[in-house]
Amino acid sequence: MDPARHLHPIPARAGARGRLKAADAAAAPPPETRRPLDSGVEWLLDAMRSVAPGALADIDAEVDAKLGRLSVSQNEFGYDPWGFSPTAFRNPLALMALLYRYYFRVELEGAHNFPAGRVLVIANHAGQLPLDGAMLITGSILDVQPPRLLRAMAEYWMQTLPFIGTFGSRIGSVAGTPQNCEDLLRRDEAVIAFPEGVRGLNKTWGKRYQLQRFGLGFMRLALATDTPILPAVVVGSEEQAPAFANLAPLARLIGAPAFPITPTFPFLGPLGLLPLPVKYRVSFGEPLHFTGNPHDEDAVIGGFVDRVRREMAAMIERRLRARSGVFF
Numbered sequence: 001m002d003p004a005r006h007l008h009p010i011p012a013r014a015g016a017r018g019r020l021k022a023a024d025a026a027a028a029p030p031p032e033t034r035r036p037l038d039s040g041v042e043w044l045l046d047a048m049r050s051v052a053p054g055a056l057a058d059i060d061a062e063v064d065a066k067l068g069r070l071s072v073s074q075n076e077f078g079y080d081p082w083g084f085s086p087t088a089f090r091n092p093l094a095l096m097a098l099l100y101r102y103y104f105r106v107e108l109e110g111a112h113n114f115p116a117g118r119v120l121v122i123a124n125h126a127g128q129l130p131l132d133g134a135m136l137i138t139g140s141i142l143d144v145q146p147p148r149l150l151r152a153m154a155e156y157w158m159q160t161l162p163f164i165g166t167f168g169s170r171i172g173s174v175a176g177t178p179q180n181c182e183d184l185l186r187r188d189e190a191v192i193a194f195p196e197g198v199r200g201l202n203k204t205w206g207k208r209y210q211l212q213r214f215g216l217g218f219m220r221l222a223l224a225t226d227t228p229i230l231p232a233v234v235v236g237s238e239e240q241a242p243a244f245a246n247l248a249p250l251a252r253l254i255g256a257p258a259f260p261i262t263p264t265f266p267f268l269g270p271l272g273l274l275p276l277p278v279k280y281r282v283s284f285g286e287p288l289h290f291t292g293n294p295h296d297e298d299a300v301i302g303g304f305v306d307r308v309r310r311e312m313a314a315m316i317e318r319r320l321r322a323r324s325g326v327f328f
Contacts (some may be wrong), residue, residue: 013264083169125200202258240275
């Protein structure tokens, strides 16, 4: 059964691949109602077009060209089996590209290491908000040849949030279950996972750039599907929102994984969520290949995981030594 067969089409934007043909659109069900996040993203882009029309024109052209080269399997309504829609992804990608090119000024190295076919990208995680993941996804489209769509394994709790869950599915994220990840890999997709989870994302300033404990699940999936692992690191995200405390009891009360206290949040309200304009330095390492029994004992699987973790730690240390500053 096609998991997306119940989904309705959404209006297409010129330049985005996979537009419904006129005849198909006429026979399709009515377009789905626009959601607040869709409208909010469009409003932000329109505001930026009035402030910096030249920059937005460049971003629009780049995004449309890259989306046109993505290889995505879609049903008759323009969705893939997990709810991803290139049309719905177009505006969020443009917004992320703005952050990528002009706010975080991402410097990406190792794009040539990105293999064809199935691949499991394993990355570090930091910064309180998952902007590091967004920049990795953006970089894999803008700076990798040919462009690749990274399917993010989202935390379970994100799928329960109003608007966020559906919006995330439309732009390519998938509930982070082992079955979803295996299904994607067996379809030769590129999947990104963060084995530190919220332990990494919401760690405090004293633990910056210290990789937290890795889960073992990603390695079992790599072994089961004969998938290479591509280590990836982001340097810069730790400084975007340095947290000096985490109010765990309050987080449990509101059902969140953490409640970080930063120099700006919660003191400035929603504005306190705005990250500092740090410079991101992103690296894709060389693919790592592992063979073995995916059902082996934790000690054996843990040995493979430790190799990935050591490789990533060395990549982080090298980028830290090479940078001349946090903001430049």
